Amino acid sequence: xxxxxxxxxxxxxxxxxxxxxxxxxxxxxxxxxxxxxxxxxxxxxxxxxxxxxxxxxxxxxxxxxxxxxxxxxxxxxxxxxxxxxxxxxxxxxxxxxxxxxxxxxxxxxxxxxxxxxxxxxxxxxxxxxxxxxxxxxxxxxxxxxxxxxxxxxxxxxxxxxxxxxxxxxxxxxxxxxxxxxxxxxxxxxxxxxxxxxxxxxxxxxxxxxxxxxxxxxxxxxxxxxxxxxxxxxxxxxxxxxxxxxxxxxxxxxxxxxxxxxxxxxxxxxxxxxxxxxxxxxxxxxxxxxxxxxxxxxxxxxxxxxxxxxxxxxxxxxxxxxxxxxx
Amino acid sequence: xxxxxxxxxxxxxxxxxxxxxxxxxxxxxxxxxxxxxxxxxxxxxxxxxxxxxxxxxxxxxxxxxxxxxxxxxxxxxxxxxxxxxxxxxxxxxxxxxxxxxxxxxxxxxxxxxxxxxxxxxxxxxxxxxxxxxxxxxxxxxxxxxxxxxxxxxxxxxxxxxxxxxxxxxxxxxxxxxxxxxxxxxxxxxxxxxxxxxxxxxxxxxxxxxxxxxxxxxxxxxxxxxxxxxxxxxxxxxxxxxxxxxxxxxxxx
Ligand SMILES: Nc1ncnc2c1ncn2[C@@H]1O[C@H](COP(=O)(O)OP(=O)(O)O)[C@@H](O)[C@H]1O
Ligand SMILES: [Mg+2]
Numbered sequence: 001x002x003x004x005x006x007x008x009x010x011x012x013x014x015x016x017x018x019x020x021x022x023x024x025x026x027x028x029x030x031x032x033x034x035x036x037x038x039x040x041x042x043x044x045x046x047x048x049x050x051x052x053x054x055x056x057x058x059x060x061x062x063x064x065x066x067x068x069x070x071x072x073x074x075x076x077x078x079x080x081x082x083x084x085x086x087x088x089x090x091x092x093x094x095x096x097x098x099x100x101x102x103x104x105x106x107x108x109x110x111x112x113x114x115x116x117x118x119x120x121x122x123x124x125x126x127x128x129x130x131x132x133x134x135x136x137x138x139x140x141x142x143x144x145x146x147x148x149x150x151x152x153x154x155x156x157x158x159x160x161x162x163x164x165x166x167x168x169x170x171x172x173x174x175x176x177x178x179x180x181x182x183x184x185x186x187x188x189x190x191x192x193x194x195x196x197x198x199x200x201x202x203x204x205x206x207x208x209x210x211x212x213x214x215x216x217x218x219x220x221x222x223x224x225x226x227x228x229x230x231x232x233x234x235x236x237x238x239x240x241x242x243x244x245x246x247x248x249x250x251x252x253x254x255x256x257x258x259x260x261x262x263x264x265x266x267x268x269x270x271x272x273x274x275x276x277x278x279x280x281x282x283x284x285x286x287x288x289x290x291x292x293x294x295x296x297x298x299x300x301x302x303x304x305x306x307x308x309x310x311x312x313x314x315x316x317x318x319x320x321x322x323x324x325x326x
Numbered sequence: 327x328x329x330x331x332x333x334x335x336x337x338x339x340x341x342x343x344x345x346x347x348x349x350x351x352x353x354x355x356x357x358x359x360x361x362x363x364x365x366x367x368x369x370x371x372x373x374x375x376x377x378x379x380x381x382x383x384x385x386x387x388x389x390x391x392x393x394x395x396x397x398x399x400x401x402x403x404x405x406x407x408x409x410x411x412x413x414x415x416x417x418x419x420x421x422x423x424x425x426x427x428x429x430x431x432x433x434x435x436x437x438x439x440x441x442x443x444x445x446x447x448x449x450x451x452x453x454x455x456x457x458x459x460x461x462x463x464x465x466x467x468x469x470x471x472x473x474x475x476x477x478x479x480x481x482x483x484x485x486x487x488x489x490x491x492x493x494x495x496x497x498x499x500x501x502x503x504x505x506x507x508x509x510x511x512x513x514x515x516x517x518x519x520x521x522x523x524x525x526x527x528x529x530x531x532x533x534x535x536x537x538x539x540x541x542x543x544x545x546x547x548x549x550x551x552x553x554x555x556x557x558x559x560x561x562x563x564x565x566x567x568x569x570x571x572x573x574x575x576x577x578x
Pocket of ligand 2: 370371372
């Protein structure tokens with residue numbers, strides 16, 4: 001190849017490497033706009049925002065855990081915990097039930113986050129084992145406490161959190177946006193976020209330079225649980241109730257969104273904007289299947305294929321033979 | 327006029343039945359580059375680990391910068407101004423050069439409780455800091471993993487030098503490097519000395535030892551054979567000391 005054209009190819013591949021994910025996302029959106037006029041309607045866009053806010057908030061927290069070189073399988077159970085604890089307090093406590101429910105949801109979830117953090121950071125338990133354990137234990141406790149039946153009767157006013165709109169935008173989407181911007185700031189602009197990258201990238205080097213890797217790990221797992229708590233509270237607002245089976249499998253969808261967004265399970269890599277695009281890429285594809293009348297059972301199939309494709313494309317692009325993904 | 331920066335006095339270290347160091351005494355002169363040579367298993371790494379806080383002597387004393395020291399950890403040694411450059415372990419590959427130069431010492435800006443990084447200042451400072459020791463500064467906003475092994479080593483060494491350490495220890499800093507990269511690392515070591523830092527370097531490469539050091543200490547089987555000023559000896563003599571063709575001439 002001539003030097004100029006090689007330069008050109010290199011610039012293109014650099015562009016694709018940096019923005020490949022965004023490119024794919026834009027292509028999918030454009031294709032959908034052309035194929036299905038209903039896709040671009042206000043109502044459908046609102047649906048997509050509404051349906052992906054809960055998983056999106058969890059994915060924002062998960063981004064920290066994955067950059068740290070771990071992940072958190074307990075987020076689905078923790079989301080359900082927040083929802084059941086919060087709804088129960090809101091239903092059973094006559095005055096100040098709502099603030100109490102929110103406080104109780106956060107408190108119980110932060111406790112689980114602290115257990116995860118302690119196990120992983122201080123006891124040295126592998127994140128897979130630790131969070132698989134808490135995932136199972138928490139879900140089991142929820143079933144025991146609720147006798148596996150849902151709780152109905154949350155004050156109707158609380159549905160404004162799950163179903164309300166501000167300026168035409170669903171409240172959950174606004175909460176998601178606030179979480180994404182805040183956590184994006186923490187991850188990319190503050191010393192804490194910087195240390196998450198350092199510990200995830202090379203814990204020996206980070207600790208060698210005096211960074212307290214234990215504290216960073218502990219804090220990240222608490223943060224992930226806090227995000228799950230927020231999601232659980234929104235779930236209460238979407239149904240005015242809580243089900244013990246809520247948020248089953250959310251952990252894998254959130255992890256998939258983060259990985260599709262360009263983070264690496266090896267740690268040290270990933271960006272908040274990637275996670276957000278990852279969430280909406282999976283969300284838009286699910287929405288597309290729905291609009292085309294494809295059975296909802298196909299949705300996990302699509303998610304799985306996108307995940308595999310994203311990771312494979314990333315691997316290829318690193319070897320320079322095939323360019324896509326981030 | 328040169329004064330002693332570090333004096334090790336009758337250091338002993340055993341690993342079970344293995345006597346790694348036997349009554350080792352040695353001095354490092356402030357502002358000099360000292361080479362530590364010896365055959366495999368002579369005890370070089372074990373000795374420098376005492377200075378960098380990785381190991382503690384069974385007995386014997388280490389005097390550094392006018393005080394007796396007993397480092398409980400590498401952090402303690404670093405706190406006193408002894409920085410050790412470990413190959414590959416020292417840098418976070420996925421992070422930019424500037425982030426590695428400032429790792430654990432980040433500059434902040436804005437309201438204190440937010441701990442916002444001052445990236446712009448760190449990037450420009452990091453470039454200046456590296457320029458003090460190297461002519462060709464690696465790109466400071468590239469991730470370390472995109473640099474060659476030699477450039478990484480240079481970043482790690484320059485970082486140690488930039489943070490005002492008094493003594494910089496390197497165990498085989500060029501073992502994994504090619505010829506050109508080795509020369510570049512040697513240039514950085516010269517840069518450290520020009521700035522008044524004291525350097526202790528372990529090397530198997532005698533040509534290199536003669537190029538970069540002011541003084542050479544020889545260990546054999548856990549004992550000090552002797553030291554020579556680099557300008558007053560020849561490689562043949564050092565080889566003889568390493569292999570045992572010359573009897574020990576204990577100093578002091
Ligand atoms: N952690 C250890 N445990 C047991 N023996 C060790 C250990 N470290 C070093 N030794 C032994 O001490 C001796 C000196 O080793 P070392 O200081 O690594 O030598 P050098 O760096 O000069 O090659 C060798 O016999 C080695 O096997
Ligand atoms: Mg050695």
